Each structure stands twice: as structure tokens, then as C-alpha cells.
Amino acid sequence: MSYTHSTVSEPEFEQAKSEIFNTLAPLFKKRPELENAFKVLAIPERIIQFRVTWEDDKGNCQVNNGFRVQFSSVLGPYKGGLRLHPSVNLSILKFLGFEQIFKNALTGLHMGGGKGGSDFDPKGKSDSEIRRFCVSFMRELSRHIGQDTDVPAGDIGVGGREVGFLFGAYKQIRNEWVGVLTGKGYDFGGSKIRPEATGYGCVYYAEEMIRHARGEDFKGKRVVISGAGNVAQFAALKVIELGGVVCSLSDSKGALVATGDEGLSADFINEVAELKLKGGYLKDLSAPKGFKYEEGARPWKLVSKVDVALPSATQNELDKEDAEALLAAGCGFVAEGANMPSTLEAIEVFEASRKDKGAKGVWYGPGKAANCGGVAVSGLEMAQNSARLQWTEEEVDQKLKDIMVNCFNQCLETAQEFAAEGELPSLVSGANISGFTKVVNAAAAQGDVWF
The missing domain is CATH 3.40.50.720 (NAD(P)-binding Rossmann-like Domain)
Incomplete structure (x- = not known):
């Protein structure tokens, strides 16, 4: 079994799989039984695709595709952003969701991996059009997410405005206030320094x-x-x-x-x-x-x-x-x-x-390590919501810095462990092996894979 970058129907996803698989070679050499586990983990637990109809300011009916890729829940609720951009398709969302599994693992917090969004383009749309789209999008998405199931966040095209609209729609549809989205406004459950x-x-x-x-x-x-x-x-x-x-x-x-x-x-x-x-x-x-x-x-x-x-x-x-x-x-x-x-x-x-x-x-x-700070503070926001409290900016910033320092050390130590004799450690290999090992061990313990 091998993965190489090729022009296929899901090029971004294949590229992500190839990048991760190739750097796991030192691990597979020591534990060849894990190679088949990679094949299992590379298939999402669930893919949800749905139609989103919304009304523009002229009263016309518009339609877009909506998606949520729930990739892995062995470490915690599915966690990953929602992207609103014309380029959104399943290949991009599967690549992002696959990377998210291992990125979230490196934070040390209890979060699985997922990603979602729509090919809706918020650029040039009025606030009212964006609000109507978000309500329609959440009408279907709300069936599949929850504070202990799947906790989306923002991504490209989804900032504080969109998260607010999505959170309000979920609250109205489900008649409950829970931390089902992160990146919320501070006054209704958000965390300090989440944007930063x-x-x-x-x-x-x-x-x-x-x-x-x-x-x-x-x-x-x-x-x-x-x-x-x-x-x-x-x-x-x-x-x-x-x-x-x-x-x-x-x-x-x-x-x-x-x-x-x-x-x-x-x-x-x-x-x-x-x-x-x-x-x-x-x-x-x-x-x-x-x-x-x-x-x-x-x-x-x-x-x-x-x-x-x-x-x-x-x-x-x-x-x-x-x-x-x-x-x-x-x-x-x-x-x-x-x-x-x-x-x-x-x-x-x-x-x-x-x-x-x-x-x-x-x-x-690599990004799954270097940019995991965003999802780390999303995880801290989930913890604050569960406890019904909010930490200060200084507290969150220190926790973020500690997570990033620990992430680097984890990547470095793993890279040093698996580096060939005479070679300098690779943080790419360290990040991928460390994240993958954590996920596959949890999956084996829960009976999702066996070897």
C-alpha cells in the first residue's frame, strides 16, 4: 500500500494522505501492523451532504451545497471549522478534516476531527442575505451536531458575524443554550483571544x-x-x-x-x-x-x-x-x-x-502542529462553556502558549525517536507520527481498528 500525489477526483485529499503516509514510514517499519490502520482512519466515519436554499434581497430563491465531514471521534467530539467559499468541495473538506484529526490530537485536548461548509460566497452579500443563508444552513446541520457530538467553528468566510447567526439559529431550532459552536462573541460564551x-x-x-x-x-x-x-x-x-x-x-x-x-x-x-x-x-x-x-x-x-x-x-x-x-x-x-x-x-x-x-x-x-493554536483555544472555549465560566485574556494566552510549547516538544521528541542514525529530526515526521499514534491507539482501545 502506498500513496503518491496524483491528479485524481479528490486531489487535495490525496495530497494530504500522501504527505502523512509517507512521513509515517519509520513508524510502519517498527510497527507494520499499523499500515492497515491508516487505511481505516483515512475513511471518514460519516459524510453529510445537503441542499441549502435561501432567499436573496430581491426575493429570489438561491441554492448551495452544504457539507459536514465527521472524520474521527475517538479522542472527543468532532471538531473543525465551517468554510464558506466558492471553492468548497468534498476533496477540500476531506483534506481539512483528515488533517484536523491529528492537529487536534497534538493539542492534548479531547477533540476529534471534522470539517464542513458550503460553496456559498459571502463576499458581496448583505448582512440579511448572510443571516438567511446561515439559518437555512443550520436548519439541516443542527440535526447532526451538538456539544458532545460535533462542535463546529469558523474558517474562511466564517467569522464572528456568521458564527453569531449560526449559533442563534441553532438555539432557536433546538431551544437550548449549549456550547455547540466556538468562536462566539465573548458576551454569549466566547473565549478571550480566540480571534488571535x-x-x-x-x-x-x-x-x-x-x-x-x-x-x-x-x-x-x-x-x-x-x-x-x-x-x-x-x-x-x-x-x-x-x-x-x-x-x-x-x-x-x-x-x-x-x-x-x-x-x-x-x-x-x-x-x-x-x-x-x-x-x-x-x-x-x-x-x-x-x-x-x-x-x-x-x-x-x-x-x-x-x-x-x-x-x-x-x-x-x-x-x-x-x-x-x-x-x-x-x-x-x-x-x-x-x-x-x-x-x-x-x-x-x-x-x-x-x-x-x-x-x-x-x-x-507543518500546519497541523504550527497552526493548532486556533483549535486549541476553541477547545478551551468548550471547557469554559461546560463550566459556565470565562477565563481572562492572560489566562487563555498562557494556556495557549503552554499548549504550543508542549506541541513543539512532543513533535521534536517523537522526531528524535524515529530519526535515522545520523539524520537531523524532522518536525513533519514528528508531528504526523505523534498525532497518528495517539489516534490509532485510542481507536484500537475502542474497537474501531484491530491488529
Whole structure:
């Protein structure tokens, strides 16, 4: 049995399976009986697909596809976001849900893995249209979720507004107030720093990589960030807080990149946040001093000196040529803020650099580890809802940092255990083996697999 990346009907899902399976080879060598367990876990426990009809502002009937992939519940209730975007299909949701299983396992919290959403596009829609869509979507989804069954959250196209509408619809349909969604407003059960969590967590993970590899921190480090949404914004703000220099942001229209030594300011990042809330693009802002805007570009090849890269936009945004450009620019650390932003070929470049250059090669932190901070704080929100209490910002931030430090250490220790003699540990292998082992052992204990 083997998985290779190919152009099939579910390319994103096949890519995710291939990436995970290939890095589990050292585990399968020691425990070959687990190879068949991978085949079992790669099939979702349940896939729900349904029709969503809603009324636009002109009174017309509109229709979209709705999905929920309930992948694995051996560690806890299904947990994973809802995505609203025209690109949403089962391949993307299965890839995201599969990754979510192992990502959630790395947090150390009791959460299974799932993902869902719709090909509905919230861009250009009025608040009323989005509310009507959310009510219709939840009318069917509410049959399949619950605080002890499946707890969705936000994702691309689903922010605080959408989560509020979905939560309100669930409460009306079921006539109960329970923590069935995370990412809620603070006044009705949300958690402090939930919006910041993925970006902050990614930086905390990268900080541990830097500290372990070089005994340094973010001070003075030149950091290239892709994306301009929630994850990228808060990653940038945390980098600035820790003394780093933010050299780029990007969106679907182009990239804003540094031309010299200056970095973006926290004030400018806040301007970007306001712009994105209004549906704008980076090209709508005047480039600050020391920066230029490149139409239709990604930032990876455009910054001449790079210490750290945080891809935080979307899947497959960083390819082999981009990875080689980052190496040429001196990049020593890559931590993924997005889900699967690096192609398999790019990952191979990063991993090969450690074999060629040793400690001077790239330390690569895969998304399932580096960006698990968002779902970690979602898990903390579930705990707060169950106890009917709320922790302070400082309490949640410290718990988040502890989770990310523990996640890094878990990945590193597992990577060291399974590294071949003379090879440096791979955090990709460490993350995948650690997460998979935890899930497969729980599945075996519950009779879902046997070997």
C-alpha cells in the first residue's frame, strides 16, 4: 500500500494522505501492523451532504451545497471549522478534516476531527442575505451536531458575524443554550483571544523552533508572512510585539513587500484589519515607506533577506520555486499558519536542506502542529462553556502558549525517536507520527481498528 500525489477526483485529499503516509514510514517499519490502520482512519466515519436554499434581497430563491465531514471521534467530539467559499468541495473538506484529526490530537485536548461548509460566497452579500443563508444552513446541520457530538467553528468566510447567526439559529431550532459552536462573541460564551489564537500560536511554535535550533528569539528577525486575514494579522502583531520585522502581507490580488530594512507597523496592520472587514484588498491602501505593492504576486520571491517565513493564506500557496527562493534568501525557519500551504515539492526542498546543510538548513513546522493554536483555544472555549465560566485574556494566552510549547516538544521528541542514525529530526515526521499514534491507539482501545 502506498500513496503518491496524483491528479485524481479528490486531489487535495490525496495530497494530504500522501504527505502523512509517507512521513509515517519509520513508524510502519517498527510497527507494520499499523499500515492497515491508516487505511481505516483515512475513511471518514460519516459524510453529510445537503441542499441549502435561501432567499436573496430581491426575493429570489438561491441554492448551495452544504457539507459536514465527521472524520474521527475517538479522542472527543468532532471538531473543525465551517468554510464558506466558492471553492468548497468534498476533496477540500476531506483534506481539512483528515488533517484536523491529528492537529487536534497534538493539542492534548479531547477533540476529534471534522470539517464542513458550503460553496456559498459571502463576499458581496448583505448582512440579511448572510443571516438567511446561515439559518437555512443550520436548519439541516443542527440535526447532526451538538456539544458532545460535533462542535463546529469558523474558517474562511466564517467569522464572528456568521458564527453569531449560526449559533442563534441553532438555539432557536433546538431551544437550548449549549456550547455547540466556538468562536462566539465573548458576551454569549466566547473565549478571550480566540480571534488571535491561530496567529499567536503559530508565532509561539516558531519561537520554540528558533530557541531550540539557535538559542535565539524573534528580536531582529526578518519575517515574511503571506495572507492578510485573521491569521496573518495576528501573527504579524505578535511578531512585532516580540521584536521581529514584518516584511510582507498578501492577498488574492497581490503582495505588499519590503524593499529595505523597515518592517510594517502595528498601526498599519490594524488598518489592514479594518480594510478586510469591509471586503477590501491591500491594493486599496497606500504602501507604507519602504514597501511596494506587486500586483498578482506572492511574497516568497520578493524579499531578498528572510529569517522566518509564516505562510498564512491558503493551501498550496508555496511551491518548489518559492521554497528555493526562501532558501536563497537565508530563511532558516518556516511555520505554517494556514492548512497545507506548502506543496509536497516545497516540503521536500525544506527537508532536503537539513540533510545538505545540517543545522543551517530549514526547520519546517507543518500546519497541523504550527497552526493548532486556533483549535486549541476553541477547545478551551468548550471547557469554559461546560463550566459556565470565562477565563481572562492572560489566562487563555498562557494556556495557549503552554499548549504550543508542549506541541513543539512532543513533535521534536517523537522526531528524535524515529530519526535515522545520523539524520537531523524532522518536525513533519514528528508531528504526523505523534498525532497518528495517539489516534490509532485510542481507536484500537475502542474497537474501531484491530491488529
